[in-house]
Amino acid sequence: MSTHAPKGVGHLRGDRPFPAAAKVALADPQLRRNLQHATTTIRGKSGRVIAELPDWQELRSAGSALKAYTMANLPRLLEQLEERVTAAGGVVHWAADAEEANRIVTELVAATGEKRVIKVKSMATQEIGLNEALEGAGITPVETDLAELIVQLGHDKPSHILVPAIHRNRSEIREIFLREMPGVDPALTDDPPELAGAARRYLRETFLSTKVAVSGANFGVAETGTLAVVESEGNGRMCLTLPDTLITVMGIEKVVPAWQDLEVFLQLLPRASTGERMNPYTSMWTGVTPGDGPQNFHLVLLDNGRTAVLADEVGRSALHCIRCSACLNVCPVYERTGGHAYGSVYPGPIGAVLSPQLTGVEDNASLPYASSLCGACFDACPVKIDIPSILVHLRNQAPHPRSEKTAMAAAAYTMDHPKLYERAQRAAKAAKLLGRRGRGLPPPLNGWAASRDLPEPPAETFRDWWRGR
Amino acid sequence: MSSKNLILRRIREALGENPSEPEVPRDYRRGEAPVDLDLLVERLVDYQAVVHRTADISGTIREIVGDGQVVVPPGVPDEWLAVRFIRDDGLSQDQIAAADGVVTAAAVAVVETGTVVLDAGEDQGRRILSLLPDLHICVLRADQVVASVPEAVARLTPGRPLTWISGPSATSDIELNRVEGVHGPRHLHIVLVQEAA
Ligand code: SF4
Numbered sequence: 001m002s003t004h005a006p007k008g009v010g011h012l013r014g015d016r017p018f019p020a021a022a023k024v025a026l027a028d029p030q031l032r033r034n035l036q037h038a039t040t041t042i043r044g045k046s047g048r049v050i051a052e053l054p055d056w057q058e059l060r061s062a063g064s065a066l067k068a069y070t071m072a073n074l075p076r077l078l079e080q081l082e083e084r085v086t087a088a089g090g091v092v093h094w095a096a097d098a099e100e101a102n103r104i105v106t107e108l109v110a111a112t113g114e115k116r117v118i119k120v121k122s123m124a125t126q127e128i129g130l131n132e133a134l135e136g137a138g139i140t141p142v143e144t145d146l147a148e149l150i151v152q153l154g155h156d157k158p159s160h161i162l163v164p165a166i167h168r169n170r171s172e173i174r175e176i177f178l179r180e181m182p183g184v185d186p187a188l189t190d191d192p193p194e195l196a197g198a199a200r201r202y203l204r205e206t207f208l209s210t211k212v213a214v215s216g217a218n219f220g221v222a223e224t225g226t227l228a229v230v231e232s233e234g235n236g237r238m239c240l241t242l243p244d245t246l247i248t249v250m251g252i253e254k255v256v257p258a259w260q261d262l263e264v265f266l267q268l269l270p271r272a273s274t275g276e277r278m279n280p281y282t283s284m285w286t287g288v289t290p291g292d293g294p295q296n297f298h299l300v301l302l303d304n305g306r307t308a309v310l311a312d313e314v315g316r317s318a319l320h321c322i323r324c325s326a327c328l329n330v331c332p333v334y335e336r337t338g339g340h341a342y343g344s345v346y347p348g349p350i351g352a353v354l355s356p357q358l359t360g361v362e363d364n365a366s367l368p369y370a371s372s373l374c375g376a377c378f379d380a381c382p383v384k385i386d387i388p389s390i391l392v393h394l395r396n397q398a399p400h401p402r403s404e405k406t407a408m409a410a411a412a413y414t415m416d417h418p419k420l421y422e423r424a425q426r427a428a429k430a431a432k433l434l435g436r437r438g439r440g441l442p443p444p445l446n447g448w449a450a451s452r453d454l455p456e457p458p459a460e461t462f463r464d465w466w467r468g469r
Numbered sequence: 470m471s472s473k474n475l476i477l478r479r480i481r482e483a484l485g486e487n488p489s490e491p492e493v494p495r496d497y498r499r500g501e502a503p504v505d506l507d508l509l510v511e512r513l514v515d516y517q518a519v520v521h522r523t524a525d526i527s528g529t530i531r532e533i534v535g536d537g538q539v540v541v542p543p544g545v546p547d548e549w550l551a552v553r554f555i556r557d558d559g560l561s562q563d564q565i566a567a568a569d570g571v572v573t574a575a576a577v578a579v580v581e582t583g584t585v586v587l588d589a590g591e592d593q594g595r596r597i598l599s600l601l602p603d604l605h606i607c608v609l610r611a612d613q614v615v616a617s618v619p620e621a622v623a624r625l626t627p628g629r630p631l632t633w634i635s636g637p638s639a640t641s642d643i644e645l646n647r648v649e650g651v652h653g654p655r656h657l658h659i660v661l662v663q664e665a666a
Binding site: 052 | 471472473475476477479480481482483484488489490491492493494495496497498499512516559562563566579581582583584589595596597600618619622623627628629630631632633634635636637638639640641642643644645646648649650651652653654
């Protein structure tokens, strides 16, 4: 029995196939500049702090094995988590899909009599379209992460797991604030500290007057019932501390077996993700603590297609993902198209394997082709998910137009063969100097590039960069 | 069927009879390692925290706070407080938010990452105390410092509310420029005490 994430709810399916969406993104030079700046900067920072750890590879191996161990023991670990959370004064709910999760959360909020909830950025709640469901029930969800706030006020979609508003520059953000933020000072400039200050003032008031919060979770420890949220801004701490009621929506794959296992993931996640030695804030809580923080705690355990992913022996390791976004930042395809082109809340290489598995491959048939198979994502992944192999595996499951298959296979072949790829990149550089896109490339890339915007050759190729770190 | 049973049954069917279960290799660095306080200071400063290495706790706090008023958790000793303060005996959100700062102790600190951890002990207080005021002064004893994350995890008690702090609140959401203090305290001062206080 495998049940995929249901249609008509949530954000796992784009309204058009990847190639069509990518075309739009590729025509936007501002977006490409922003993305390139972001991915290059984060890549550099991450490489530097990873190099500080002599045991990075050992940590990756431990993280990878821990995830495989977790999947193999998932029923036991989830029941243990439920038991520990309950013993600590929390209430655990199980949601088979997005619709059920939305219904549970909406009812919990309604039971408090509140009309507004504050939210910590969470992939799971975006995946299920919780904001839309709450709004449908007359409840206003307020995103409190600065980037998510920018996205929400801009009536927009996030474009990166980690920096969701990376497609907006400072003057656009200023305009959005002036237009949408109640009580904002009309003299606001586009200076980043001033913009952040405006958001701080606007949100403080909301934090202090809202009684219900909704969060995701990075980890849920089965052994102790402890949940952890990793963040930078402190809005997470606000949401996890100030309200009376906290509702946490967590995918079933986020459970970790033991307290001690946090020592692995707390080293892997920040360094791979933001390129920091540690993220500014990590909050951990276990059920309810009298006199400290929310006195009502609900944990919603979400399936929504995850068990279907688990049923595929090759693809199941996509569930090991700890949402660090390292694979996005090294992906030559993502760097050109940005997150929106993937049509799902999960963009980039991990999105290209996770989304089609959650929805069923038919519903996201073009995504397994949204990759050059260059292998950079596998090398970068802190839990060693072999994304290229899963991509190939999924391509074999999806019916696809022959022409595209051939073109993609040619590109994949080239990028799979280091010598050829490097030569192609050099040739591309030369072609660019001549001002002729794609022409003059060695076959088979010339055919491929004629209908596609060839990735702009980076000053330093990924392979050079990887060797150098 | 309840959703719980449905999900558990789906998982069991997905995994099949004997899902392969790997040994978890733990050959990353785990044991106790020597503590390098200079490196801790460097890492803290790297995250824009201000570090004071001193034996004079009250004088240092006074210097930072000046004429301002701080809130303090119940267990912070009087000797630290040569400043105006209100002790938390169930203060309201508004009272805490109105304070110029907060003074807390810490539970553990990690050299390698420049992190201090609060565990809501008597001298650290409710989580809200170190969250709302714009200035957080955290008094850290040298014997609370460990070298690495695994040592910190081993020292902490799961079940307590824990807050791991690495520098003040920060965001990089606007064109990747690091901006301090969107929500939490914008100023973090660490008072590192090397002699028994
Ligand atoms: S697949 Fe790996 S690299 Fe990509 S976001 Fe997930 S954990 Fe990070």
